[in-house]
Amino acid sequence: MWRVLIIDDDFQVLEGMKKSIPWQKLEAQWVGEAMDGVEGLQKIRETDPDIIITDIYMPIMNGLEMIEQLKREEIPGEVIILSGYSDFQYARQALRLQVNDYLSKPVTLDELHDVLEKVIKGLEAKELKKLEQEEVRQRLMMYEPFVQKEWLKSVITGTLDKTVPREGMGLPESSHWIEHSHLVMGIELTSTDRISNLTVSDWSLFRFAFANIIREILAEDWPKSEFIELHSHHATIVFHIEPHSSDEALTRICRIGERITECIDKYLKLKIRTGLGSVKANWQELSDSTDEAFLDLLQQLLISGQGEPSFVPWEKQSAFRPIKFYQELAAAIVISKEEATIEIIDGYIQQLRQLPDINSVYLQYLCKELWTILAYSLYSAGIVLDELFPDIDLIKEIEQIHTVEELRPWLQDKIHVIASSRHWNENSKHKEAVDFMIHYAHDHYAEEINLEDLSKQLYLSRNYLNRIFKKAIGETFTNYLIRTRMEKAKALLIERKYMIYEIAERVGYKNVAYFSSLFKKYYGMNPSEVGKK
Known part of the structure; x- marks a missing residue:
């Protein structure tokens, strides 16, 4: 009125x-x-x-x-x-x-x-x-964390337009980016039977647990840092380093890498490897540090006896940017764009042609790496790559690739099979909405969450949201949220810092009895029994 x-x-x-x-x-x-x-x-x-x-x-x-x-x-x-x-x-x-x-x-x-x-x-x-402006403002606030993450990804992978001014960063604590030097640590998750046997929803939980462990360690050991998840099995950490302290910083960063590796193994039973790039004075040079970090990972692999000691002439590595290619390829796969994917492949093939001394050891390693990237990227959209290629003898196929010209048709053929699958278009179409729901569950599990609120934020109906989430993840959003809360509750119980009623509240339950019954349903024991021998 x-x-x-x-x-x-x-x-x-x-x-x-x-x-x-x-x-x-x-x-x-x-x-x-x-x-x-x-x-x-x-x-x-x-x-x-x-x-x-x-x-x-x-x-x-x-x-x-x-x-x-x-x-x-x-x-x-x-x-x-x-x-x-x-x-x-x-x-x-x-x-x-x-x-x-x-x-x-x-x-x-x-x-x-x-x-x-x-x-x-x-x-x-x-x-x-006024309402339209408020709606735009709310949506911008809602997507701000995602914008920041995409900005970070573009900086470290070299996909950022270098003409973007510093003041356009829009990041908190931006003085760290301006006044400090920077170094990138590359992290690679090693493929194991444990990972290959996970369901899509379990993998999402593992992914968040993986990120949480790293962020907790960084908060304690190096607060001036950024953890960035890349597509597939790669991640990075950007360390902001005080001027004139590079030698001491490198020693500390190496110890942090060792601690992260040990904790991921101890708590998640996952194997990772880490590599370091060099210190850069300007944030706009971070993609070079990223490339160096992942080249370090590749060299570690070869030195361990799985290949020849050199596959890319070091003097030509400036033209060799695998992580940018990995990122662009995975992003194109996720958004279901076959033409864009082939264009990205052709661009990288052209880069490889400029390296005449590149040998079959690297090309075969690259094939394995690309297969892993395809698998993880599709996995996040609810598609199992092996099911699209039930009769493939991957090792035998890869062993036949000795030149760049043999790599291109092999990779294009795989992309075409994936693109021809109806699952690709169906499951990838709403990946952004599903990703938002997953992140929202992990960021707001302590609050009252319902699909009605999410449907208003995403401008999709409640029933439709539930349907696409279940199709992509394998269970309803409600069940996924409960599992997320139970995982967090178990971690808090293991710490033994809080009373059970406090933990119940911290994971979104005011009724302790209801919380305890849910916990027993998921873990077969009462909360009070966790950690007891």
């Missing part, structure tokens, strides 16, 4: 307007009246009306003086002047004060109705615009 306040020193005018205005038809309501400008100001401050109908000539303070005071105080409200004086000076001053309309007494009911209707339509248009 639109709130209307009337100010006039004629009591009969006040009563007449209150009775004659079609309030219900206009969806408006009378909220008060006053008989002079001073009283009018007080009533306006008290009632906050949307529309003010006021006379000009009144005792103590006239209508124009009152309007001027409203402007000074920046009090909102549309003003309609209703006056028995049609003096040009009054009209000109009213125009300067940007009143909505100026009517001369006597005014007919039709005139008053038309003016009020026009003003209300204007208010409705303003309100709609």
Whole structure:
């Protein structure tokens, strides 16, 4: 309802307007009246009306003086002047004060109705615009963490437009990016039977547990850092380093890498390897440090006896940017774009052609790496790569690849088979929405979460959201949220820092008995039994 306040020193005018205005038809309501400008100001401050109908000539303070005071105080409200004086000076001053309309007494009911209707339509248009702006603001806030993550990915993988100004970063703690040197640690998750046997929903939980462990270690050992998950089985850490402390920093960073490796093995039974790039003075050079980190990983693999000691001439490594290729390829796979995927492959093949000394050891390693990237990328969209190639003898195929020209058709053929699968388009179409739901569950598990709220944020129906989530992950969002809470509760119980009722609240349950029953259902034991021998 639109709130209307009337100010006039004629009591009969006040009563007449209150009775004659079609309030219900206009969806408006009378909220008060006053008989002079001073009283009018007080009533306006008290009632906050949307529309003010006021006379000009009144005792103590006239209508124009009152309007001027409203402007000074920046009090909102549309003003309609209703006056028995049609003096040009009054009209000109009213125009300067940007009143909505100026009517001369006597005014007919039709005139008053038309003016009020026009003003209300204007208010409705303003309100709609305000709601649209708020909706945009809320969506920007909702996606801000994702924008930041994508910015970080583009910086470390070399896909960022180098012309973007520093002030365009939009990141918290941006002084770390400007005033410090930087170093990238590359992290590679080693493929094992344990991982290959996971369901899609279990893999999502492992992925978040993996990230949480690393973030907790960094919070303790090197707060000025960023953990960035890349597509597939790769991740990176950007360490922001105080100037003139590189040697000491490298020693500490190596220890952090060892601690991360040990903790991932201990708590998740997953194997990872880490590699380091060199220190860069400028954040815009970070992609070079990333390339060095992943080349370090490859060299470690070869030195361990799984290949020849050299596969890419070190003097030509500046043209060799595998991590950028991996990132672009995985992103194209996820969004189901066959043409874009082939274009990315062709671009990288052209890069490889510029390295005449590249040998079959690296090409075969690259094939295995690309197969792993395809597997992980499709896995996150609910597709099992091996099911698309049930009869493949991967090792035998890879052993037949000795040149760059043999690599291209092999890889293109695999992409075509994937793209021809109906599962690819169906499951990848709504991956962004599913990813948002997964992240939201892990970020807000302690709060009350329901699909109705998520559907409003994603502009998709509740039932449709539930359907695409179940199709991609293998279980309903509700069940996934419960499992996420149970995993977190178990981790908190193992720490032995909190009482059971405190843990229940921390994972979103106010009813301790209900929490305990759910926990027993998932783990076959009561919360109090966790950690006991």
